[in-house]
Amino acid sequence: MKIAVTATGHDLESSTDPRFGRAQGFIIYDSETEEFSYVDNNQNYQSVQGAGIQSAKHVIDAGAEILITGNIGPKAYTALNSANVTILLCRESTVKDSIESWKKGELEETSQANVSGHWGGM
Amino acid sequence: MQIAIASGKGGTGKTTMSLAISHFLSSRGNDVTLLDCDVEEPNAGLFMHSGSLKERRVTTPVPEIDPSKCIGCGVCEELCQYNALAVLKGKAVIFPELCHSCGGCVIACSSGAMKERDVEIGTIFTGSDGSITHLTGKLDIGKIQSPGLIGEVKKEKKNHIGKINIIDSPPGNSCPMIETVRECDHVFLVAEPSPFSMNDLELAMETLDKMGLKYSVIVNKAKEGENELTGFLEKRNTEIAAVISDSLDLAVAYSSGNFIDLLIESEKGEFEKIEEIINSRRRIVECQ
Incomplete structure (x- = not known):
């Protein structure tokens, strides 16, 4: 199973990024092979609006079934939910530690956005 | 003047x-x-x-998507400058509150999946x-x-x-x-x-x-x-x-x-x- 973690760097030792839409990038970790890859999010990091939606698309297109991040907004939630991605919230730590926490079942699943959007509506 | x-x-x-x-x-x-x-x-x-x-x-026109006609080609998503459209699991999804009503996606869609509807924005x-x-x-x-x-x-x-x-x-x-x-x-x-x-x-x-x-x-x-x-x-x-x-x-x-x-x-x-x-x-x- 593939897990996406919002990350501030390119490897498992990097800190998790508490933001989702404007995360610097994503570590895509495969729990079966224990291999990982990095997806850059620079375009959304700088986008004027709709960053959450496009970041959700990165996660979905990478084939991740689980997302580990700090905060999730309403439109990103809608997009991820439409593709049945499970969203787990973590406190700031390293990517590696957050994956370990997930393996131990310590991360809390969210069934709604935990922060409000930046552009009205929803 | x-x-x-x-x-x-x-x-x-x-x-x-x-x-x-x-x-x-x-x-x-x-x-x-x-x-x-x-x-x-x-x-x-x-x-x-x-x-x-x-x-x-x-009112302002905002696109509506007919999922039965959408082929998930992504032309609309690529065209939208405001990230209001995303192809998720093969179908385009619209986030109307981000739309600036340019109408480009409706023109660009070749499968006829998009049409505009009017939404109220003010008085x-x-x-x-x-x-x-x-x-x-x-x-x-x-x-x-x-x-x-x-x-x-x-x-x-x-x-x-x-x-x-x-x-x-x-x-x-x-x-x-x-x-x-x-x-x-x-x-x-x-x-x-x-x-x-x-x-x-x-x-x-x-x-x-x-x-x-x-x-x-x-x-x-x-x-x-x-x-x-x-x-x-x-x-x-x-x-x-x-x-x-x-x-x-x-x-x-x-x-x-x-x-x-x-x-x-x-x-x-x-x-x-x-x-x-x-x-x-x-x-x-x-x-x-």
């Missing part, structure tokens, strides 16, 4: 000047309409005594206070499509020869301000002698330069002995339309909702200068 009042920084006195200029020009026998295009927080109406207002609801109120007609655009709470509503306010009262539209702009230098000042014959930028205002004024001037619009600056809340702002404008060779003095009496009158007569009376010479700029622009525009 379309005259916009803009500033960059908020709170420098755009609405104050819009109201005073409208009343001054009206008292000089002009046919004046005041358009409040600060649709996210319109407040010129607070100072108008209009009685009943006429209302018109404004235009029309009233009159004596000889001044005034229009107010008010964006619905939670909506972000202010340029669409601003465009409708401007369309509601088109430009006519012999008439003057005074257009109160939203603050800032982004889409709402640009939609407001676009195609105006002259822009007055209202600035105050503060670092924030001067910073934003410079951005507003750059914006208007790029748009090729004529403008001059009204220095508001001017304090005696301070010349940083006027010095900056002189150095840039920017026309100073008027200098309005900082006044506690005026602030008190503003708080009571009755400042217009006092402002015009105490700064009559400055309003005559503004009138002269408008008249000279008018002669040029109406010759063309």
